[in-house]
Amino acid sequence: MKIPLQITARNFDLTETIEDAIREKAQKLDLFYDQIMRCRVLVEAPHRRHHKGLLFNTRIDITVPGGEIVIKREPHEDLYVSIGDAFRAARRQIEDYTRQQRREVKHHEETPRAIVSALFPERGYGFLTATDGREFYFHKNSVLHHEFKDLKIGTKVRFVEELGEKGPQASTVKVE
Numbered sequence: 001m002k003i004p005l006q007i008t009a010r011n012f013d014l015t016e017t018i019e020d021a022i023r024e025k026a027q028k029l030d031l032f033y034d035q036i037m038r039c040r041v042l043v044e045a046p047h048r049r050h051h052k053g054l055l056f057n058t059r060i061d062i063t064v065p066g067g068e069i070v071i072k073r074e075p076h077e078d079l080y081v082s083i084g085d086a087f088r089a090a091r092r093q094i095e096d097y098t099r100q101q102r103r104e105v106k107h108h109e110e111t112p113r114a115i116v117s118a119l120f121p122e123r124g125y126g127f128l129t130a131t132d133g134r135e136f137y138f139h140k141n142s143v144l145h146h147e148f149k150d151l152k153i154g155t156k157v158r159f160v161e162e163l164g165e166k167g168p169q170a171s172t173v174k175v176e
Contacts, residue, residue, distance in 0.1 A: 001026075001030050001036050001037065001038060001039055002036075002037045002038065003037060003038040003063075005022075005023060005026045005039050005040075005041070006038075006039070006040040006041070007019055007022050007023075007041045007043075008040070008041070008042045008043070009042075009043050009044070010042065010043070010044035010045070011044055011045045011046065012044075012045045014043065018043075018079065018080075018083070021080070021083065022041050022043075022083060025083070025084075025087040026039050026041065026087075028087075029062075029087065029090060029091060029094065032091060032094065033064070033094045033098060035064055035065055036062055036063070036064060036094075037063045037064065037065070038061075038062070038063040039060065039061070039062050039063075040060070040061040040062075041058070041059070041060050041083075041086075042057075042058070042059040042060075042061075043056060043057070043058050043059075043079070043082070043083065044056070044057050044059075045057075046075070054077065055075035055076060055077055056075060056076055056077070056078075056079045056082040056083075057072070057073070057075050057082065058071075058072075058073055058082045058083050058085070058086035059071065059072045059073075059086070060086050060087070060090050062090060062094070064094070064097060066101075067097070069090065069093045069094065069097060071086050071089045071090045071093060072086075073085045073086045073089060111158040111159070111160065111174075112130055112131070112158065112159055112160075112161060113130070113131050113156065113157070113158055113176070114128035114129055114130040114131065114136065114156075114157055114158075114159060114170070115128065115129055115153075115154055115155065115156055115157070116128060116151050116152065116153055116154065116155045116157065117129040117135065117153065118153070119151060119152070119153060121148075121149070124139060124140040124141075124148070125137065125138065125139050125140060126138055126151065128157060128159060128170050128173070134168065136159065136161065136168055136169055136170040137164065137166070137167075137168075137169045137170065138159070138169060138170040138171070138173050139169075142159075142169075142170060142171045142172060142173050143173045143174075143175075144172065144173065144174045144175075145174075145175075147175050150175070151175070155175060156175075156176040157173050157174060157175055157176060158173075158174045158176060159171070159172060159173045159174070160172040
């Protein structure tokens with residue numbers, strides 16, 4: 001970190017052991033991602049609750065090149081759990097941030113679409129024609145929610161393509 005770690009406690013006093021644990025977790029974050037410019041940790045005990053007792057909030061503000069990452073977790077009655085949860089979330093958010101910086105963000109492919117082009121209900125199978133013109137075999141067991149009996153030629157579906165014994169086939173067929 002370019003600027004030293006800042007630890008603040010609100011409405012209670014932090015013990016030296018807790019401060020050491022926070023410093024250790026912050027140091028691990030800094031080793032994981034060495035571009036952290038500043039890290040501020042706020043641990044607070046907002047107020048007593050009649051039914052749940054004392055709850056702790058942990059907030060971490062991390063300044064990185066080009067942005068700031070803010071972590072605020074749900075209150076927890078165990079201070080160590082509250083701090084640990086916040087630092088685990090901080091690591092996940094830093095991982096996401098570095099992926100974005102490297103342009104490694106995952107892009108999910110859209111599920112292929114098709115229409116039912118042939119049906120053989122007595123034999124329990126049929127064929128789909130995808131929007132790109134390719135044809136796929138499918139079995140009645142690959143149709144979700146037991147909707148094979150409701151299929152008709154021209155029904156629009158989505159499917160997952162896989163390689164079968166005799167070429168490409170459709171699995172996980174879902175009626176649109």
